[in-house]
Amino acid sequence: MVEPKGVIFEEREELMVSSTGGNPTLRIAHFLKPSVTSIDGLPSPFLSAEPTISMLKNLPLKVKFKGWQRPHEKWRMWVANLHSKYQSIWKKAGIYEAIMGSKYSISRHEDLVLGLAEKWCPKTNTFIFPWGEATVTLEDMMVLGGYSVLGDSVLSPVVTKEMEEIHENLLEALIKVATYGALIASHHAWLEHFMGSGSKFEHEAFLSCWLSKFVFPNMPYYFIEKQNFPIAIHLARGTRIALAPAVLSSIYTDLGLLKERLVDSTKLDTEKVLNLSAPFQLVQLWAWERFPTFRLTPISITHDEPRPARWHKLKQVSIENVRLAIDSAEENFQWRPYVIAANNNWLFPKFYGDKEQCVSVVDSLDKELESFAQCLRVCELVGLHCIQKYLPHRVAMQFGIDQDLPGHVAGYSKSPVIAWSNYNSSIGDEKLYIPPRLFEPDVTMRYFEWWKQSMYAQKDAVQHFVRRPRNSKRVPRVYSGKMANYNIFVPPSSSPKCHEVDMKDSVKETNLLGTLSEKKLAIDANPLTVSLCQSASHSTADDGAAKNDLQMIPMAKVMKSEGSMDEPEKNLADATVREVGHPTNVAVHVKDNDEENSSYCKTEMPGLELEARISRLERIIAERKAARANKKFENKPAKEEP
Incomplete structure (x- = not known):
């Protein structure tokens, strides 16, 4: 029997387990299509190692979030002036909450956005975290952005004579307001020209400004974009336009561009500037809703206020x-933050019910339920300038749906007409399954094993290395001698900081480092400095396949020095060496006293569980320092009184 086109759900009995592990349970589960039942041939979700955020902080790349607009007081006044007259039209067009949301200012946490971008995979349009896969979805566009997932395409042209006349009037106004000798007018000049003017086209002008400033800001920035005029004209007549897929498509596009530039910037010597036009405040709001660590306690909202x-x-x-x-x-990650009552003033949509629902699709679906169904469908997102793949079956737990192995999705269409047709196609299911809002979804045992195996493979590909900042005036020379007396401890991937280790103090205080016998360096007079850094990241091949290029992983070997080692230190060092994993390479760059570079590469065994032992060794060293200081103080002869 041929399965109907556009089917969203699949129901079957499976052995299910929590994504964090535990005892599996055999039960009936629901999954998003497409899914597969075998790990064979399924690519890893992880990519080869990329630069970490600790490295990216000092990279020659300046990111400007041009689409991250904040409202000024006059914009709030314009919204208030038109609210009573046009709020019913805004609600009919599905933009009421989006317009109300434009009155609020979201402070930017740039490090958080860059940290998320580091985890972005442009091939799957998802964040690949060590503990799971997640992404910004159409549901987030509805709740956080206030945009509709239903309606006509943003590329819909004006179709009536009246609409054409309004379009011509807006173009004439654009020429009149333009202040730079070209067909461009600033948001401020446009607002001053139309606000309170009594113009027949003030509503269309208002919506054009809102679209250009908050929804689809484009180059040149801070100016009215004439391509938004047809959308504004449709919305002013209460026509529902699917803004959510278009906005999400722009976010996916700019996240991919940001990830690419972050990686490329590791190879650049000169500062570069990256301008991003997507509304990245929605990415940060997505993170604040899900990562409690990164935000303060949210403000209590009043009745009818939007989520932002x-x-x-x-x-x-x-x-x-x-x-x-x-x-x-x-x-602590919140898979479904919107099902938790923020306060009594937050009204749950119908698809956040307390009980499980199976709603007939044959009958006409409620708009809210139809919107939820649209969020669950694999499709293509048509934007003003881009088309992006949307893969909710990879992040089913964000919708309260159980997660199985994600099936492959063919490449997306480059034609906006075909892509929109796919997005707007009818639902193939006879019934729409809606999980209880507080249901905690699980993963299949095969998914759990697949993710665990992928994690192990990814750890083996993580790059840990030691390096100093690049000196463009010098060509580093390679030191071929042995470094048998060096004890280099590289922390695991969970500690991506750079540490400056003073070799002089390490030798004198811990007796763990010997002398550089073959280099004959005067350590006491001119201490060496070793920079310890780690790097790791993720991305995938076209269908999520992992690239097979292995990177360097740290060694954790303690060498005996010329000095003696106390028993606790020796036992800890021996334990560190015994419990390491597979062999790999580590590169060590040492800055000589003449400011040149020395390099040494040695095959060693990586330690995946070293962090605790490293902390214990550091504590022992600190205790020994304190003990020696006290002993030195006690042995110091008392000063005679005069």
Whole structure:
């Protein structure tokens, strides 16, 4: 029997387990299509290692979030002036909450956005975290952006003579208001020209400004975009336009561009500037809703206020290590933040019911339920200038649906007409399954094993290396001698900081480092400096396949020095060496006293569980320092009184 086109759900009995592990349970589960039942041939979700956020902070790349617009007082006044007259039309067109949301200001936490971008995979349009896969979805566009997932395409032209006349009037106004000798007018000049003017086209002009400033800002920035005129004209007549897929498509596009430039910037010597036009405040709101670590307590909203009002002017939380906080967020990550009552004034949509629902699709679906169904469908997102693939079956737990192995999705169409036709096609299911809002979804055992195996493979590909900042005036020379007396401890991937280790103090205070016998360096007079850094990241091939290029992983070997080692130190060092994994390479770059580079590469065994032992060794060293200081003080002869 041929399965109907456009089927969303699949129901079957499976062995299910929590995504964090535990005892599996055999039960009936629902999955999003397409899914597969075999790991054979299924690509890993992880990519080869890329630069970490700790490295990216000092890269020659300046990111400007041009689409991250904040409202000024006159814009709020214009919204208030038109609210009573046009609010019914805004609700009919599905833009009421989006317009109300434009009154709120979201403070930018740039490190958080860059940290998320590091985890972005442009091939699947998802974030690949160590503990799971997640993404910004159409549901987020509805709840956070206030945009509709239903309606006509943003590329819909004007179709009547009246609409054409209004379009011509807006173009004439654009020429009149333009202040730069070209067909461009600033948001401010446009507002001053139309606000309170009594113009027949003030409503269309208002919507054109809103679209150009908050929804589809484009180059040149801060100017009215004439391509938004047809959309504004449709919306002013209460026609529903599917803004959600278009906005999400722009976000996916710019996240992919940001990830690409972050990676490329590791190879650049000169500062570069990247301008992003997508409304990235929605990405940060997505993170604030799901990562409690990165935000303060949300503001209590009043009746009818949109969800972004919870974050109005909320200050960012200072996080020293964003990447570590993201990587360790498994236990606190909120898969479904919108099903939790923010306060009594937050009204749940119909698809956040307390009980499980199976609604007939044959009958006409309620608009809210139809919107939820649209969020669950694999499709293509048509934007003003881009088309992006939408793969909700990879992040089913964000919708309260159980997760199985994600099936392959063919490449998307480059034709906006075909892509929109796919997006707007009818639902093939006879019934729409809606999970209870507080249901905690699980993953299949095969998914759990697949993710675990992928994690192990990814750890083996993580790059840990030691390096100093690039000196463009010098060509580093390679030191071929041995470094048998060096004890280099490289922390695991969960600690992506750079540490400056003073070799002089290490030798004198711990007796763990010997002398550089073959280099004959005067350590006491001119201490060496070794920079320890780690790097790791993720991305995938076209269908999510992992690239097979392995990177360097740290060694964790303690060499005996010329000095003696106390028993606790020796036992800890021996334990560190014994419990390492597979062999790999590590590169060590040492800065000589003559400011040149020395390099040494040695095959060693990586330790995947070293962090605790490293902390213990550091504690022992600190205790020994304190003990020696006290002993030195006690042995110091008392000063004679005069």
